[in-house]
Amino acid sequence: MAPQEHYVGLLHRIFQEYLAAKHLARLPLDQVKSYCANTGRKAPWREVTLTLMQLLERQDDVDGLIDELRKPVADYLEEPLQQILLTRVAVADINCSRRKAGELVSQVFSWIEFGRWMPLRLALVREVAVGLESEQVGALVASRVARWFPGRVRWLHDVPAAAAKQPTPETVSDLRIALHNCGNSYEYRGIAEALASFAEQSPELADEFLEILRGPAEPELMGAALHALARGWLTHTALPSLLQAASAASAKELRRVAILARFNRGERSPEIRDALVDFCREGEWPWPWENEIVEALATGWPRNPQLKSGALERIRGTQHSKSWAPTRAIEYLLRGCPGDDAVARMVADQLAQEDRHREFMMSDVHEALLAGFTKHPLLVPAAEAWLEKNAATHYSPLNVAGAVAALLELGRADLVAIQREDGRPLQLSTYSNSRHNWEFVATVVEHWESLAVAVPDIWERFDRSPIIATELAKAGKRAHAPSQTQVFENAVRTGKQLQVEQVRALIELQGRSALLRDLFLGHLRLMVGQNSMMALERAAYAAMASYLADHFRSDEAVGQVMLSVATSSLIHDVGLIALCRGWPDAPPIAASTAKLPTLIEAAEPVTAWLFASQADAALMARYLMSYPDKLMRNHFGEPRDGIAAVRNRLQADQECRNLVFADLQNVTDLNTRIALAKLLAPSMRNDPAFRTWISDQLRGARENSRVICQLAFDVLANASKPVEFALLEAALTRY
Numbered sequence: 001m002a003p004q005e006h007y008v009g010l011l012h013r014i015f016q017e018y019l020a021a022k023h024l025a026r027l028p029l030d031q032v033k034s035y036c037a038n039t040g041r042k043a044p045w046r047e048v049t050l051t052l053m054q055l056l057e058r059q060d061d062v063d064g065l066i067d068e069l070r071k072p073v074a075d076y077l078e079e080p081l082q083q084i085l086l087t088r089v090a091v092a093d094i095n096c097s098r099r100k101a102g103e104l105v106s107q108v109f110s111w112i113e114f115g116r117w118m119p120l121r122l123a124l125v126r127e128v129a130v131g132l133e134s135e136q137v138g139a140l141v142a143s144r145v146a147r148w149f150p151g152r153v154r155w156l157h158d159v160p161a162a163a164a165k166q167p168t169p170e171t172v173s174d175l176r177i178a179l180h181n182c183g184n185s186y187e188y189r190g191i192a193e194a195l196a197s198f199a200e201q202s203p204e205l206a207d208e209f210l211e212i213l214r215g216p217a218e219p220e221l222m223g224a225a226l227h228a229l230a231r232g233w234l235t236h237t238a239l240p241s242l243l244q245a246a247s248a249a250s251a252k253e254l255r256r257v258a259i260l261a262r263f264n265r266g267e268r269s270p271e272i273r274d275a276l277v278d279f280c281r282e283g284e285w286p287w288p289w290e291n292e293i294v295e296a297l298a299t300g301w302p303r304n305p306q307l308k309s310g311a312l313e314r315i316r317g318t319q320h321s322k323s324w325a326p327t328r329a330i331e332y333l334l335r336g337c338p339g340d341d342a343v344a345r346m347v348a349d350q351l352a353q354e355d356r357h358r359e360f361m362m363s364d365v366h367e368a369l370l371a372g373f374t375k376h377p378l379l380v381p382a383a384e385a386w387l388e389k390n391a392a393t394h395y396s397p398l399n400v401a402g403a404v405a406a407l408l409e410l411g412r413a414d415l416v417a418i419q420r421e422d423g424r425p426l427q428l429s430t431y432s433n434s435r436h437n438w439e440f441v442a443t444v445v446e447h448w449e450s451l452a453v454a455v456p457d458i459w460e461r462f463d464r465s466p467i468i469a470t471e472l473a474k475a476g477k478r479a480h481a482p483s484q485t486q487v488f489e490n491a492v493r494t495g496k497q498l499q500v501e502q503v504r505a506l507i508e509l510q511g512r513s514a515l516l517r518d519l520f521l522g523h524l525r526l527m528v529g530q531n532s533m534m535a536l537e538r539a540a541y542a543a544m545a546s547y548l549a550d551h552f553r554s555d556e557a558v559g560q561v562m563l564s565v566a567t568s569s570l571i572h573d574v575g576l577i578a579l580c581r582g583w584p585d586a587p588p589i590a591a592s593t594a595k596l597p598t599l600i601e602a603a604e605p606v607t608a609w610l611f612a613s614q615a616d617a618a619l620m621a622r623y624l625m626s627y628p629d630k631l632m633r634n635h636f637g638e639p640r641d642g643i644a645a646v647r648n649r650l651q652a653d654q655e656c657r658n659l660v661f662a663d664l665q666n667v668t669d670l671n672t673r674i675a676l677a678k679l680l681a682p683s684m685r686n687d688p689a690f691r692t693w694i695s696d697q698l699r700g701a702r703e704n705s706r707v708i709c710q711l712a713f714d715v716l717a718n719a720s721k722p723v724e725f726a727l728l729e730a731a732l733t734r735y
Contacts, residue, residue, distance in 0.1 A: 014047075017047045017048045017051060018051055020048045021048050021049075021051035021052040021054075021055055022055065024048070024052050025052055025055040025056055029061055029064070032052070032061075032065065033064065033065065033068050036049065036065050036068040036069050037068045037071065040052070040068075040069065041069055041073060041078060041081070041082050041085060042078065042081075043078075043081050046081070046084075046085050046088070049069070049085065049089075050085070050088055050089060050092060052065075053065065053066075053089055053092065053094040053096075054092060054093060054094050056094075056095060057095055058095070059095055059096060059097045060097075062094055062095050062096040062097075062100075063096050063097050063100045066086075066089060066096060066100055066104060069082070069085065069086060069089065070086060070104075070107075075695050076695055076698035076699055076702060076724075077691060077694055077695040077698060077728075077731055077732075080117070080120045080123075080728065080732060081732075083108075083111055083120065083124060084120075084123055084124065084127060086104065086107070086108065087108045087111075087124050087127040087128055088127055088130075089104065090104040090105045090107075090108050090128070090131065090137065091105070091127065091128055091130050091131030091134050091137060091141065092134075093134065093135070093136070094136075096136075098136065101136045101137050102137070102140065105128075105131065105137045105140055105141065106140075108124060108128055109128075109144050111124055112124050112125055112128065113177050113180060113181075114176070114177070114180050115180070116180070116212075116215075116216060116217040116218065116221065117216070117725055117728060118218075119728075119729070119732075119733050120728075125148075128141060128145075129141075129145070132145070156178070156187050156190060156191075158190070159190075160175060160178065160187075160190045160191045160193070160194035161190060161193065161194055163175065163194060164194040164195075164197045164198070167198075171198075172195070172198055172201075172202050172205070175191055175194055175195050176195070176205075176208070178191050179191045179192070179195065179221070179224060180221065182220065182221075182224070185220060185223075185253070185287060185288050186287070186288040188220050188221070188223065188224040188227075189224065189227060189288055189289075191224065192224040192225070192227040192228040192231070193227070193228070193231055195228050195232070196227075196228045196229075196231035196232030196233075197232065198232070199232030199233055203233075205228070205232075206229060206232075206233045206236060208225075209225035209226070209228050209229045210225075210229075210238060212225040213225050213226060213229075213242060213246075213707070213708045213709070214705075214706070214707075214708065214709055215708065215709025215710075215722050215724070216701075216709050216722035216723075216724040216725055217709065217722065218721065218722070218725070219249075219251030219252075219253040219254055219711065219719075219720055219721065220253050222246075222251070222253070222254055222708065222709070223251070223253035223254050223256070223257045226242060226243075226246055226254065226257045226258065226261070227257045227261070229242065230243070230257070230261035230264075234265075238707075241707050242258075242707055242708065243258045243261055243262050243265075244258075245706075245707040245708050246258035246708060247259055247262065247271075247275070249708065249711055249720075250711045250712065250713050250720045251711055251720035251721075252279075252284075252286075252720070253720075254708070254711075255275065256279060256286060256289050256293070257289075259272055259275045259276060259279075260289060260292055260293065260296060263276070263296045263300060268300055268301075272300075273297070273300065273301055276293055276296055276297050276300075277297065277307065277310075277324075279293050280293060280294070280297070280324050280325055280328035280329070280332070281322060281323065281324065281325060282314075282319065282321075282323045282324065282325050283325070284325060286328075290327075290328065290331075293328075294328060294331040294332050294335060294336075295335065297332055297336060298331075298332055298335040298336030299336075301336070302336045302337070303336065303337050303340065304336070307332060307336065308332075308333065308336075308337055308340070308342075308343075310323075310324055310329075311324050311328075311329035311330075311332050311333050312329075312333065312342060312343070312346060314326060314329045315329055315330065315333070315346055315350070316346070330365060331365070331368065333346070334347075334365055334368035334369055334372055334373070335368045335371075335372065337372075338371065338372025338373065339372060339373065339376065341378060343373075344373055344376045344378040344379050345378050347369065347373065347379055347382070348378055348379055348381075348382035351379075351382040351383060351385070352382060352385070404416055404426075404428065404440070404444075405439070405440050405443040405444075408443055408444065408446075408447040408450070408451065411450070413447060413450040413451045413453070413454040413455065414454045416428075416451065416454060416455050417454050417455045425457065425460075425461060426461065427461060427463070428461045428462050429462070429463070429465075430462070430465055430467045430468065436467060441467060441468065441471055442471070444468060445468070445471045445472055445475050445477065446475075448472060448477060448480055449480070452480060459483070459484060464484060464487050464488075466484075466488055466499065466501040466502045466504065466505035467501055467505075468481075469481045469484045469488065469505040469508070469509060470501070470504050470505045470508045470509075473505070473508035473509050474508060478508075478509055481509060482509075484505070484509070485506065485509050485510065488502045488505050488506045488509070489506060489515075489519065492506060492519060492523070493519060497534050497536070497537060498523070498534075498537045498540035498541070499536075499540060500536070500537075500539040500540040500542075500543055502540075503520075503540045503543045503544060504543055507543065507547050512551045516547065517548065517551070517552055517555075517558070520544035520545075520547060520548055521548070521557070521558065521561050523541070523544060524541065524544060524545065524548075524561055524562075524564075524565050525561055525564065527541060527565070527568060527570065527571060528564045528565055528567070528568050530568075530570060531569060531570070532570075533570055533571075538570075538571060538574070538638075541571050541574050542571075542574045542577070542641070545562065545565065545574045545575065545577065545578040546577075546578065546581070548561075548562070548578065548582070549562070549577075549578040549579075549581035549582035549583075550581070550582075552582070553581070553582030553583065558582075559579075559582065559583045559586065562575050562578045562579050562582070562583060562586070563575070563579070563583075563586060563587075563588070565578070566579060566586075566588050573603070573605070573606045573638075575588075576588060576589070576592075576606050576609070576610070577605065577606055577609045577641075580606075580609035580610060580612070580613045580614075580645075581609065581613075584613045584614065589610070589613070589614065592610050592614070593610070593614040596610065596611065596614060596615055596619060597619060599611075600622065600623050600626055601626065601630075604630055604631070604634070604638070604639030604641075604642050605638055605639050605640070605641040605642030605645070606642075607623075607642070608627070608639075608641075608642025608643070608645045608646055609642055609645045611623045611649075612642075612645035612646055612648065612649040613645070613649075617653055617655040617656040617659060618659060620649060620653070620656045621656055621659035621660045621663060624646065624660050624663075624676065624679070625660075625663055625667075625672075625676075627646065627675075627679075628671065628672045628675035628676060628715055629672065631643075631675065631715045631716075632671060632713070632715050643679075643716065646679055647679060647682055647683075650679060650680060650682075650683050651682060651683040657680060657683055657684060660676065660679075660680060661680060661684065661689070661690065661693075663676075664676045664677065664680070664693075665693060670710070670712040670723065671712050671713045671714075671715065673697075673712075674712045674713075674714050674715075674723065674726045674727070674730075675714070675715050675716060677694070677697075677726070677727065677730045678714070678716045678717075678726065678729070678730045679716070680730075681730035681731065682734075685730075685731060690731075691731060694727050694730065694731045697723070697727050698724055698727055698728070701722075701723045701724050701727070702724065709722050709723075709724070710722065710723045710724075711723065712726060714726045717729075
């Protein structure tokens with residue numbers, strides 16, 4: 001196009017990339033190889049490299065360049081990007097030999113099936129799906145994808161054990177693939193035990209498990225590898241050191257396996273006992289090892305006065321940070337102290353209580369009760385009274401989420417409308433195992449149109465779930481939930497206990513609304529004078545205040561209410577955070593700002609919002625050095641509500657970013673280093689110095705040989721994970 005006066009012409013990047021590839025294709029082969037080895041694998045040049053491969057005509061040349069691209073990269077941060085590039089090359093329309101194409105796509109399949117970093121595996125699956133249209137490898141891709149579809153089986157149950165008992169030539173390979181695609185801890189355990197049964201026939205599996213433990217790998221996979229080794233290779237020379245290292249790991253998945261394995265090998269030290277008791281504490285979730293943990297305590301330390309006292313103390317209602325979980329306490333007492341009078345007396349007291357107040361379900365403990373306390377004189381009258389009162393059958397409701405999700409995926413929403421055998425409609429819930437089942441929710445939202453047609457009373461089936469309404473609105477399906485807006489509004493207006501899910505549903509459905517402004521202001525005004533509230537209501541008030549600060553920050557009346565809320569004895573922190581967000585010059589904020597340097601260790605999340613809105617760059621950087629430790633002390637609670645404020649400040653303040661990054665390079669604590677890196681990442685992901693630092697950290701983690709891979713607690717993700725994965729997430733994903 002000829003130049004024209006008063007017009008500025010820009011060459012689109014796609015043309016630049018094509019012309020660069022065209023130029024490279026005309027160069028001598030040695031120069032092209034040099035390009036592939038040194039530049040062509042880097043992220044900005046991927047499209048140029050792919051186009052170059054498509055332009056070259058000689059098979060031998062293309063095969064040789066593929067070999068150059070497959071050579072190990074010096075920068076560990078480039079490894080995931082190299083795999084993505086090679087996957088695109090594998091399925092692209094290029095003139096390589098059929099042998100080379102098959103070899104490369106087989107390597108891609110191996111990365112997908114046995115890779116350990118899930119974000120990369122998902123990216124590779126998306127890339128390889130394009131290969132279904134490829135003339136060269138389309139049949140190979142289609143055949144392999146058929147093994148993957150329709151994805152993970154929700155519950156394998158005893159399939160791995162059954163497969164191990166009647167193996168075929170493919171059983172070990174299938175179990176190895178399954179081990180890298182588990183959906184829960186129970187499956188990891190079952191597959192590990194099935195693989196351990198092949199120790200004699202396939203001794204080389206031990207090397208694979210050792211490689212997994214050296215990592216990087218997710219803690220669940222590492223725990224499964226260790227369990228398989230401990231079960232199938234009892235005399236392996238590496239096992240004692242592995243168990244010792246895993247016993248001190250930050251990941252509970254590893255610690256549980258290691259401690260139980262050491263117990264099974266005959267250790268009865270106080271270290272083992274105390275670790276087992278720690279797994280039984282309030283708030284722990286030792287599934288699927290809870291039976292083995294309690295059995296170890298019951299057989300290793302039966303009738304132990306200290307254990308018995310702690311367990312009885314918890315059942316009698318005394319609770320503190322080191323308390324037993326009620327279920328574990330009951331199980332130890334029944335299995336570890338059979339016939340004990342104090343335990344029998346406790347059970348009799350429990351049987352006399354109503355079901356909702358009892359610390360155990362009879363169906364869960366009846367075997368241990370019969371084994372240890374049959375005909376105990378203190379229990380017989382209480383048991384007879386309980387049986388007489390509860391003669392009617394007790395049953396648990398069927399968990400139907402998995403079945404309903406499967407029906408929706410198969411296009412059979414009509415079957416959801418079928419009534420139960422007792423004639424009542426099938427009731428649905430977003431909850432599974434006491435928490436929201438987000439996979440089920442996503443499936444319901446995806447198929448909502450067909451579900452609503454097939455089941456006209458679908459909102460009643462879900463008990464007018466605010467979670468479903470919220471997710472529909474987020475998915476752009478707000479029009480399917482207008483009837484629920486009034487329901488949630490009335491619930492918020494008149495409910496005895498505010499539910500944060502109903503508040504969030506209203507916010508998603510209504511957006512900026514004068515009606516919500518007035519409704520939320522009324523609730524907040526009312527709360528100012530109260531001296532009690534339900535603990536779960538705090539999150540609802542916080543959501544209201546956050547909404548008002550985001551949408552009505554110039555509204556003087558709203559600001560005055562927030563000033564009042566900031567004086568509340570119950571939710572003053574909610575008011576202060578709202579003032580930081582919408583009215584940063586308000587008197588309470590100004591008063592706190594005057595003494596800001598003394599507040600670094602003050603309560604979170606208010607402190608995060610105060611510093612993010614008021615501190616200068618140097619003070620903010622100083623505060624951030626202590627912030628990860630504050631989160632670590634309470635990484636499940638409200639302190640995390642300040643993370644958004646910290647990230648927004650770092651995004652907007654380059655001077656502060658540079659100061660924090662400079663301090664980060666001198667941090668020695670691994671958990672703090674990971675937390676600061678992930679706080680900085682959204683605003684520094686493309687900074688060359690930051691990427692170089694990440695790359696150096698990856699090299700250090702990879703090259704420092706350890707018995708098991710280096711793990712850290714990623715407080716922003718609330719999980720223990722390999723240092724490498726946390727750093728890759730910081731540099732390459734939006735996590």
